[in-house]
Amino acid sequence: MTKVLISDKMDPKAAAIFRERGIEVDEKPGLTPDELKAIIGDYDGLAIRSATKATKGLLEAATNLKVVGRAGIGVDNVDIPAATARGVVVMNTPFGNSITTAEHAIALMFALARQLPEADASTQAGKWEKNRFMGVEVTGKTLGLIGCGNIGSIVATRALGLKMKVAAFDPFLTPERAVELGVDKVELDELLRRADFITLHTPLTDQTRNVLSRENLGKTKKGVRIINCARGGLIDEAALKDALESGQVAGAALDVFESEPATASPLFGTPGFISTPHLGASTSEAQVNVAIQVAEQMSDFLLLGGVTNAINMPSLTAEEAPRLKPYMSLAEKLGKLVGQILGEDVRSVSVEVEGAAAQLNQKPITGAVLAGLMGTYSQTVNMVNAPYLAKERGLDVREVRHDREGDYHTLVAVEVGTSKGTVRVAGTLFGNKAPRLVELFGVEVEAELQGTMIYIVNTDTPGFIGRLGTALGEAGINIATFNLGRREALGEAVALVAVDGDVPVEMVATLAKLEGVRDVVPLRF
Numbered sequence: 001m002t003k004v005l006i007s008d009k010m011d012p013k014a015a016a017i018f019r020e021r022g023i024e025v026d027e028k029p030g031l032t033p034d035e036l037k038a039i040i041g042d043y044d045g046l047a048i049r050s051a052t053k054a055t056k057g058l059l060e061a062a063t064n065l066k067v068v069g070r071a072g073i074g075v076d077n078v079d080i081p082a083a084t085a086r087g088v089v090v091m092n093t094p095f096g097n098s099i100t101t102a103e104h105a106i107a108l109m110f111a112l113a114r115q116l117p118e119a120d121a122s123t124q125a126g127k128w129e130k131n132r133f134m135g136v137e138v139t140g141k142t143l144g145l146i147g148c149g150n151i152g153s154i155v156a157t158r159a160l161g162l163k164m165k166v167a168a169f170d171p172f173l174t175p176e177r178a179v180e181l182g183v184d185k186v187e188l189d190e191l192l193r194r195a196d197f198i199t200l201h202t203p204l205t206d207q208t209r210n211v212l213s214r215e216n217l218g219k220t221k222k223g224v225r226i227i228n229c230a231r232g233g234l235i236d237e238a239a240l241k242d243a244l245e246s247g248q249v250a251g252a253a254l255d256v257f258e259s260e261p262a263t264a265s266p267l268f269g270t271p272g273f274i275s276t277p278h279l280g281a282s283t284s285e286a287q288v289n290v291a292i293q294v295a296e297q298m299s300d301f302l303l304l305g306g307v308t309n310a311i312n313m314p315s316l317t318a319e320e321a322p323r324l325k326p327y328m329s330l331a332e333k334l335g336k337l338v339g340q341i342l343g344e345d346v347r348s349v350s351v352e353v354e355g356a357a358a359q360l361n362q363k364p365i366t367g368a369v370l371a372g373l374m375g376t377y378s379q380t381v382n383m384v385n386a387p388y389l390a391k392e393r394g395l396d397v398r399e400v401r402h403d404r405e406g407d408y409h410t411l412v413a414v415e416v417g418t419s420k421g422t423v424r425v426a427g428t429l430f431g432n433k434a435p436r437l438v439e440l441f442g443v444e445v446e447a448e449l450q451g452t453m454i455y456i457v458n459t460d461t462p463g464f465i466g467r468l469g470t471a472l473g474e475a476g477i478n479i480a481t482f483n484l485g486r487r488e489a490l491g492e493a494v495a496l497v498a499v500d501g502d503v504p505v506e507m508v509a510t511l512a513k514l515e516g517v518r519d520v521v522p523l524r525f
């Protein structure tokens with residue numbers, strides 16, 4: 001039975017959905033990394049928030065794992081390259097908590113503008129310091145957004161509603177989108193110079209790390225207030241402390257820290273500094289949203305092969321998956337066929353779809369060809385890691401789509417570049433569901449690729465088939481199906497012979513010695 005582990009605190013709706021869909025689920029938040037590592041091998045799916053760290057070490061122990069689902073947006077707690085290399089799909093829920101996080105940024109902006117935490121603490125301490133807490137209005141002020149994606153855009157609309165001006169720095173924000181949102185698209189230096197408030201909404205990447213560095217903090221308008229509800233590491237925390245102490249920065253509110261859980265920080269106790277413990281996504285609405293989304297997405301993947309919001313694999317809806325299934329089986333068999341016959345001598349792969357196949361999502365078909373092909377070289381290949389492994393081997397992979405119908409109503413062809421030139425295999429679906437080879441290296445051969453087969457290239461001479469049958473019969477090998485094709489009469493011929501049981505190595509050597517034989521390769525599908 002398919003099994004999922006929920007290893008972080010998650011709304012109970014997630015577990016309920018897994019169970020409704022027939023998936024066994026264990027909820028074990030708060031495990032230590034070692035405890036998690038000890039049990040992860042039992043699970044097909046791992047559902048997490050931000051506390052679980054899906055490290056390379058954990059993924060290595062996760063021998064059955066097929067999918068990691070992040071109930072949230074940031075996947076920086078998952079080693080994506082390691083997951084991809086091991087063929088594990090990583091999914092997130094990119095929209096479920098965006099509004100909630102945007103609202104937290106706005107809440108922190110007001111908390112800074114009116115010093116709400118300090119005023120609350122003072123009042124509850126019985127001090128009534130009415131003159132100590134002079135605030136600022138946000139109306140008419142400029143909010144500088146660093147990152148204007150899903151959350152940044154929501155913050156922008158809320159800020160505009162508060163009659164603020166909004167300037168956004170985001171290299172991927174198009175001028176049209178900026179106009180649509182009503183924000184000024186600016187460079188970082190201009191934002192730093194103009195903003196009264198700065199809020200960060202980017203992922204943590206090599207480009208965004210320390211975007212508010214000591215140098216950039218020095219370029220801000222004196223008295224700026226800064227909010228970070230995105231990721232720790234975007235701001236130089238030591239420089240921020242100095243900037244708060246010097247008055248360059250009047251206030252800073254961090255929901256996220258370089259190191260979490262942040263139970264100690266030099267920033268704690270600095271005047272003008274307020275913090276929350278990574279609460280950006282913590283509303284009941286957002287947690288229900290992400291729990292439902294992650295459980296549905298993971299179930300669709302584990303049960304139907306549907307792929308939604310995957311970071312390391314192209315999307316495939318649960319409706320598309322059944323239609324694509326026979327094509328993926330055909331594509332994988334074609335990949336296996338060329339991989340087994342050509343061995344290491346594969347330099348490029350072009351996957352062509354024609355007719356009905358051209359109406360479908362081609363990425364999974366290409367992925368399946370590569371999975372079949374790369375499976376010849378590695379034991380642990382699947383649709384997720386095959387494109388990655390192909391890239392690692394330096395394979396040039398292309399996709400071609402022909403909308404027209406040729407001789408077949410639907411066709412998947414794989415053209416492979418080798419050191420000796422290009423070869424091509426192609427297959428179709430009989431009755432829209434049964435994969436059949438129809439072309440093998442320029443020769444028309446119709447064959448069902450399954451079980452154990454022998455590929456034989458020979459010179460077309462009278463009596464060859466008899467000699468081949470006798471050799472197999474003498475070795476006690478029963479022929480299941482015999483599929484033949486030839487380039488021209490008495491020219492090169494190709495046989496694909498399906499046999500019961502295995503083909504011993506000695507048998508391959510015996511067949512190779514038969515008169516007229518040019519090549520023999522045992523195949524397994």
Ligand SMILES: NC(=O)C1=CN([C@@H]2O[C@H](COP(=O)(O)OP(=O)(O)OC[C@H]3O[C@@H](n4cnc5c(N)ncnc54)[C@H](O)[C@@H]3O)[C@@H](O)[C@H]2O)C=CC1
Nearest residue numbers: 074147148149150151170172201202203207229230280281
């Ligand atoms: N505090 C919390 O609990 C939560 C934090 N987050 C974090 O918020 C961040 C933003 O999330 P979304 O808006 O959903 O992501 P998104 O992907 O929709 O937007 C990110 C934006 O950053 C921009 N960007 C990328 N590199 C940039 C660069 N070098 N300079 C400026 N902009 C750059 C992108 O173009 C994109 O528009 C993520 O890091 C996410 O993990 C999200 C949810 C909850």
Ligand SMILES: O=C(O)CCC(=O)C(=O)O
Nearest residue numbers: 049050071072073074281
């Ligand atoms: O799950 C959480 O509480 C954190 C959410 C978050 O940081 C994210 O979605 O990126």
